[in-house]
Amino acid sequence: MTSQPAPSVRVQADDFDVAHEQALQTRGRRDIGALVSFVGLCRDEDGALEALDLEHYPGMAEAEISRVAVEALERWPLQGLTVIHRFGRIRPGEQIVLVLTAARHRADAFAAAEFLMDYLKTRAPFWKKERRPGGAPGDWVSAKSEDDSAAERWR
Amino acid sequence: MKALYFAWVRERIGLSEEEIAPPGEVVTVRQLIEWLSRRGDGYAAAFANPATIRAAVDKRHAAADAPIGAAREVAFFPPMTGG
Numbered sequence: 564m565t566s567q568p569a570p571s572v573r574v575q576a577d578d579f580d581v582a583h584e585q586a587l588q589t590r591g592r593r594d595i596g597a598l599v600s601f602v603g604l605c606r607d608e609d610g611a612l613e614a615l616d617l618e619h620y621p622g623m624a625e626a627e628i629s630r631v632a633v634e635a636l637e638r639w640p641l642q643g644l645t646v647i648h649r650f651g652r653i654r655p656g657e658q659i660v661l662v663l664t665a666a667r668h669r670a671d672a673f674a675a676a677e678f679l680m681d682y683l684k685t686r687a688p689f690w691k692k693e694r695r696p697g698g699a700p701g702d703w704v705s706a707k708s709e710d711d712s713a714a715e716r717w718r
Numbered sequence: 719m720k721a722l723y724f725a726w727v728r729e730r731i732g733l734s735e736e737e738i739a740p741p742g743e744v745v746t747v748r749q750l751i752e753w754l755s756r757r758g759d760g761y762a763a764a765f766a767n768p769a770t771i772r773a774a775v776d777k778r779h780a781a782a783d784a785p786i787g788a789a790r791e792v793a794f795f796p797p798m799t800g801g
Binding site: 603617619622623624626627648659660680683684685686687688689690691692703704705706710 | 725774777778795801
């Protein structure tokens with residue numbers, strides 16, 4: 564039984580650099596065969612959206628993502644795991660979330676990344692509010708039942 | 719204990735957090751929601767549909783029938799939309 568890597572979990576207002584995060588995972592390593600990165604971006608909804616304001620629950624956001632990360636490490640033999648989730652105002656085209664998984668084989672890296680995203684969507688305490696063109700406040704984004712079913716399938 | 723509100727729960731109540739002292743007969747998350755609902759119109763509006771309310775006790779997700787016990791912090795919010 565090899566020891567599990569410590570997941571790197573960050574909740575921050577600042578943007579992140581995917582190449583830099585990948586390099587941190589692979590630097591000095593010769594045993595990693597697969598690195599999967601998923602980046603969630605803010606869409607403009609065909610011009611209807613000026614920005615998203617992401618609210619989060621400080622402290623619980625980090626704790627809950629860490630709990631999901633630990634669960635992923637228990638389910639798949641990963642060699643590294645990074646999750647970064649941003650909060651604050653995010654404009655179309657900007658990055659919102661990064662999930663990075665490193666494993667010997669691609670099947671584990673892909674599956675763990677998908678599991679992490681499905682669980683983050685339904686368990687991480689973040690809420691998106693839309694901002695309309697011209698700065699008018701829009702609606703709170705509603706949770707999708709597809710997201711619940713996507714998370715359910717891992718049970 | 720401290721109560722925290724997020725997203726439209728926060729907007730409807732008009733507060734992001736407050737100190738609350740529920741009476742001893744308020745034991746579960748569901749009972750705390752019922753007790754809070756009676757504090758005013760904003761609370762009643764926020765908790766009008768309990769099926770849309772999620773709760774956390776000391777920064778962990780908690781079901782409606784979970785005990786609030788000696789919690790330091792209880793939070794209420796809509797279903798999450800991160801990721």
